[in-house]
Amino acid sequence: MVQDFGRLKESPSQTAGPYVHIGATPNFSGITGVFPADLGATMVAEATKGERISIEGRVLDGTETALKDAVLEIWQADSAGLYNSPAEARGQADPAFSGWGRAATDMETGEFRFETIKPGRVPFRDGRMQAPHITFWIVARGINIGLHTRMYFADEESVNAEDPVLARIEHKVRIPTLVAPREGNTYRFDIHLQGERETVFFDI
Amino acid sequence: MKNAPVETGSFFQRDRTWHPAAYTPWYKTSVLRSPQKALISLDNTLSEITGPVFGHDIIGALDNDLIYNFAAPGESAIGQRIIVYGRVLDESGRGVPNVLVEFWQANAGGRYRHKKESYLAALDPNFGGCGRTITGEDGSYEFRTIKPGAYPWPNGPNDWRPSHIHFSIFGHGFAQRLITQMYFEGDPLIWRCPIVRTIPDKQAIEQLIAAVDMEATVPMDARAYKFDIVLRGRRSTMFENRMEGN
Numbered sequence: 001m002v003q004d005f006g007r008l009k010e011s012p013s014q015t016a017g018p019y020v021h022i023g024a025t026p027n028f029s030g031i032t033g034v035f036p037a038d039l040g041a042t043m044v045a046e047a048t049k050g051e052r053i054s055i056e057g058r059v060l061d062g063t064e065t066a067l068k069d070a071v072l073e074i075w076q077a078d079s080a081g082l083y084n085s086p087a088e089a090r091g092q093a094d095p096a097f098s099g100w101g102r103a104a105t106d107m108e109t110g111e112f113r114f115e116t117i118k119p120g121r122v123p124f125r126d127g128r129m130q131a132p133h134i135t136f137w138i139v140a141r142g143i144n145i146g147l148h149t150r151m152y153f154a155d156e157e158s159v160n161a162e163d164p165v166l167a168r169i170e171h172k173v174r175i176p177t178l179v180a181p182r183e184g185n186t187y188r189f190d191i192h193l194q195g196e197r198e199t200v201f202f203d204i
Numbered sequence: 205m206k207n208a209p210v211e212t213g214s215f216f217q218r219d220r221t222w223h224p225a226a227y228t229p230w231y232k233t234s235v236l237r238s239p240q241k242a243l244i245s246l247d248n249t250l251s252e253i254t255g256p257v258f259g260h261d262i263i264g265a266l267d268n269d270l271i272y273n274f275a276a277p278g279e280s281a282i283g284q285r286i287i288v289y290g291r292v293l294d295e296s297g298r299g300v301p302n303v304l305v306e307f308w309q310a311n312a313g314g315r316y317r318h319k320k321e322s323y324l325a326a327l328d329p330n331f332g333g334c335g336r337t338i339t340g341e342d343g344s345y346e347f348r349t350i351k352p353g354a355y356p357w358p359n360g361p362n363d364w365r366p367s368h369i370h371f372s373i374f375g376h377g378f379a380q381r382l383i384t385q386m387y388f389e390g391d392p393l394i395w396r397c398p399i400v401r402t403i404p405d406k407q408a409i410e411q412l413i414a415a416v417d418m419e420a421t422v423p424m425d426a427r428a429y430k431f432d433i434v435l436r437g438r439r440s441t442m443f444e445n446r447m448e449g450n
Contacts, residue, residue: 006297007295007296007297007437008293008294008295008296008297008434008437009219009222009295009407009408009411009434010218010219010222010223010295010382010434010435010436011382011384011411011412011433011434011435012222012223012224012384012403012405012408012409012411012412013223013224013382013383013384014224014370014383014384014385014399014400014402014403014412015231015234015383015399015402016370016372016383017370017385017399018318018320019308019316019318019320019321019370020308020370020383021318022308022316022317022318022332022333022334023306023307023308023334023336023370023372024306024308024372026308026332026334029317029318029319030317030318030319031274031317031332031333031334033274033332034266034267034273034274034332034334034335035264035267035334035336036264039258039262039304061236061237062235062236062237063236065236067237069320073381075251075254075255075256075378077250077251083250083251083254084256084257085254085255085256085257085376086211086257086376087211087212087250087253087254087255087376087377088250088254089212098256098257099256100255100256107319107320122249122250122251123249123250124249125247125248125249130249130251133251135251135252135378137378137381139383140237141233141237142231142233142234142235142236142237142238143226143234143237143238144223144224144225144226144228144231144234144238144402145223145224145226146381146382146383147239148252148379150251165246165249168244168246169244174241193236193237193238193239194236194237194238194239194240195240198239198240198241199239200241200244201239201243201244202243202244202245202246203218203220203243203244203245203246204215204218204246204248204252204379
């Protein structure tokens with residue numbers, strides 16, 4: 001026998017189910033009067049620094065049908081590349097930007113939409129700079145454990161080319177699944193859960 | 205705030221054999237919604253180690269009381285009154301403070317307040333079904349609600365969900381983000397449930413079953429169930445690779 005580490009196991013994940021909106025976006029689901037607003041519904045205030053952008057997209061299943069019951073969360077740095085988090089030791093992030101957003105896909109169209117700002121660059125573990133990116137987390141009925149992915153920006157081609165995370169992807173043909181095209185101030189980010197164009201998901 | 209060093213360590217690798225696989229065909233909806241390619245492994249960067257912070261000031265007085273937070277004045281939700289309490293811990297056994305915990309559930313008859321819900325059980329006009337709280341310094345949380353009912357769902361021709369409460373938990377890093385469900389001790393539907401059985405390990409399933417706790421029960425008022433939640437642990441040895449700039 002040797003000493004026991006005394007560690008615990010992480011609680012196993014379970015699907016968010018079809019009624020995730022009741023807990024995550026109750027006002028969106030029609031339950032009003034309990035919370036004043038849905039958390040994460042508004043990311044940008046007048047004082048927030050940075051370029052205003054929108055992100056629109058859908059979450060598509062293996063038949064390319066859009067999920068109408070998904071909830072997405074995004075997490076990103078501010079315009080200077082700082083996270084508004086106690087674990088951010090490099091400086092003080094923009095106090096007018098939390099960096100976190102949450103949106104449900106529309107119950108009719110399956111479209112989601114975030115109004116946010118374009119993030120600055122954040123260093124990788126070894127100090128090299130990552131390309132600007134936004135972390136996505138997707139949950140829904142039929143998804144047993146939340147899916148982590150990243151959105152990169154198509155108009156950042158040169159820095160995307162040197163991004164250490166994108167470089168980790170062996171099958172280069174899959175990288176475009178993470179790069180959102182821009183039209184005006186809107187980036188389009190469709191997430192494919194499976195199939196030929198399956199989005200790259202990360203084990204973080 | 206305690207004068208603790210800033211936590212910048214990366215998280216313990218997630219044990220994917222303890223969690224459900226993405227593809228679990230007996231839970232039919234997973235078939236078309238499960239990624240088929242391998243996940244790309246990614247050492248935690250700042251983007252995964254950091255996470256949003258929610259202040260206690262967002263929490264209203266009734267946010268953790270589902271019996272009253274949707275009820276008309278003088279009314280209360282119908283059902284068995286229960287208290288759910290426990291701690292949010294990490295895999296090292298430390299309480300995790302300041303964690304936003306959100307919960308949602310069906311009413312006592314097994315009916316959700318949701319426009320896509322079609323079960324014939326009655327809606328309770330005094331029950332909304334959502335609540336939230338933030339953990340204390342030792343990771344503790346509690347809320348009051350009614351015990352949700354079991355309900356049938358379209359999967360197999362006669363599948364029933366055991367009574368359960370959905371939980372969404374934010375840790376301190378976005379990599380700790382977790383959604384799970386709490387089940388109730390003694391429910392014969394637990395081991396028949398296709399969603400429960402997406403979890404491959406019996407001990408892992410038992411980690412989601414809350415025990416009735418008579419010592420925390422309020423006599424003549426509400427039974428208590430204890431439900432601890434464990435989030436991924438965090439590396440903290442002095443030889444852990446430091447993030448650039450720390």
